[in-house]
Amino acid sequence: VSVWDPRDVIATKRDGGTLAPAEVERFVGGFARNEIGDGPAAAFLMACLLNGLDEQETLAMTRSILGSGATIGLEAIDRPTVDKHSTGGVGDGVSLIFAPLAAALGLGVVKLSGRGLGHTGGTLDKLAAIPGLRTDLAVEELERQVLEVGCVIAAQSPAIVPADRALYALRDATATVPSVPLIASSVMAKKLAIGSDLILLDVKAGSGAFMASVADAMALGEACLAIAGHAGRRCEAAVTDMSQPLGHAVGNALDVGEAIAVLQGEEHGRLRDLALAFAARAVMAAERIPPDQAAHRAERSLEDGSALERFRAMVASQGGDGRVADDPAGILPRAPVVTPIRADRSGWLSGIRTDEIGRASGALGAGRVRPDDAIDPAVGIVLRPTIGERIEYGEPIGDVHARSHDDAGAAVRRTLAALTIVEGPVAAPPLVHAWLEGG
Numbered sequence: 001v002s003v004w005d006p007r008d009v010i011a012t013k014r015d016g017g018t019l020a021p022a023e024v025e026r027f028v029g030g031f032a033r034n035e036i037g038d039g040p041a042a043a044f045l046m047a048c049l050l051n052g053l054d055e056q057e058t059l060a061m062t063r064s065i066l067g068s069g070a071t072i073g074l075e076a077i078d079r080p081t082v083d084k085h086s087t088g089g090v091g092d093g094v095s096l097i098f099a100p101l102a103a104a105l106g107l108g109v110v111k112l113s114g115r116g117l118g119h120t121g122g123t124l125d126k127l128a129a130i131p132g133l134r135t136d137l138a139v140e141e142l143e144r145q146v147l148e149v150g151c152v153i154a155a156q157s158p159a160i161v162p163a164d165r166a167l168y169a170l171r172d173a174t175a176t177v178p179s180v181p182l183i184a185s186s187v188m189a190k191k192l193a194i195g196s197d198l199i200l201l202d203v204k205a206g207s208g209a210f211m212a213s214v215a216d217a218m219a220l221g222e223a224c225l226a227i228a229g230h231a232g233r234r235c236e237a238a239v240t241d242m243s244q245p246l247g248h249a250v251g252n253a254l255d256v257g258e259a260i261a262v263l264q265g266e267e268h269g270r271l272r273d274l275a276l277a278f279a280a281r282a283v284m285a286a287e288r289i290p291p292d293q294a295a296h297r298a299e300r301s302l303e304d305g306s307a308l309e310r311f312r313a314m315v316a317s318q319g320g321d322g323r324v325a326d327d328p329a330g331i332l333p334r335a336p337v338v339t340p341i342r343a344d345r346s347g348w349l350s351g352i353r354t355d356e357i358g359r360a361s362g363a364l365g366a367g368r369v370r371p372d373d374a375i376d377p378a379v380g381i382v383l384r385p386t387i388g389e390r391i392e393y394g395e396p397i398g399d400v401h402a403r404s405h406d407d408a409g410a411a412v413r414r415t416l417a418a419l420t421i422v423e424g425p426v427a428a429p430p431l432v433h434a435w436l437e438g439g
């Protein structure tokens with residue numbers, strides 16, 4: 001029996017050395033089996049964040065996380081399957097639109113989603129705002145629903161990549177989230193655990209993302225593609241703008257309402273555009289059709305109501321009230337206090353501290369400070385203007401949905417303080433910075 005000391009692994013990383021794959025696997029495996037405590041694991045994560053991991057170390061990290069639990073093959077699914085994952089953003093309800101849209105296009109989507117982390121929202125918390133909807137589905141239920149409905153969004157099961165749960169909670173608590181290799185291995189272990197034919201990644205860049213710069217987000221996208229390539233999996237990544245909330249709604253029921261408005265054809269804008277871009281990409285890959293044809297098909301499935309119909313079927317199949325697809329305002333929980341946000345200056349909106357908007361929404365109850373905090377599904381912030389738009393003093397630019405007037409007042413002030421308004425016109429940022437392909 002070989003004797004090893006976890007401190008040697010930490011020390012190697014601390015001093016800028018390179019670990020052998022077996023050392024990474026031993027350490028992460030030991031942590032997953034509770035043989036290594038949170039203290040040494042936190043020190044290891046900080047050393048990884050500060051000194052980085054090379055490609056082989058990142059692969060070993062991914063393998064260790066993946067190997068900590070079960071996988072789902074999807075062999076029984078009779079249509080091309082696609083998975084989609086965002087590295088985390090604010091007002092990012094793309095998955096709620098993408099999954100039923102891809103199903104309407106004849107693809108199968110099994111998506112395991114997580115809860116909100118830090119200032120970012122989680123698809124799981126958004127879905128849980130729909131009365132009755134279950135997200136704790138067994139593997140057989142996932143498979144049955146994707147065959148019957150075409151899409152399913154469920155909770156990350158404790159049986160799949162349990163090491164990621166534990167590592168992520170520790171990273172969240174120790175300020176070790178924003179690291180390219182740690183995010184890449186966390187995201188890709190989850191994606192490799194499900195045998196989808198295509199993995200689409202939405203790598204966010206900007207003030208609401210874990211990677212603030214486009215260059216860092218590109219590096220993260222490349223790191224994810226390298227992992228997919230080694231695993232022999234097809235993967236494409238878009239680096240997209242998170243310098244402002246993607247949709248107008250930042251909350252949970254509010255995001256669901258906005259996603260439904262997109263599916264109903266009533267809401268246009270960046271959220272719709274990005275969901276369409278991902279759906280087009282998926283159908284292009286599955287059917288090998290040219291981009292303009294794929295874009296046209298995606299748009300048609302949104303406009304003819306078939307994506308909305310798949311959304312209704314998905315909600316009903318998971319035990320939720322399917323009428324939410326037709327009457328979101330009547331079915332979704334609503335906050336008792338709705339206070340308008342009025343612009344406190346005139347000018348052009350040039351920047352948003354998007355993480356701060358996420359935190360302000362979280363402070364209303366839409367997010368958690370501690371892992372076991374309850375979410376208030378009804379509360380949140382709606383912010384209408386996007387970067388580059390002109391705003392007039394006193395104009396209503398959104399609403400705060402809150403439990404109390406005090407909460408609402410605080411969120412209005414925080415939101416206004418997070419906006420930069422300048423005197424001259426500014427250009428709107430591009431929605432998609434780049435598409436990266438690999439695998």
Ligand code: URA
Pocket residue numbers: 086087088168177182183184186187210
């Ligand atoms: N999303 C993940 O799944 N993992 C990370 O580390 C960051 C964002």
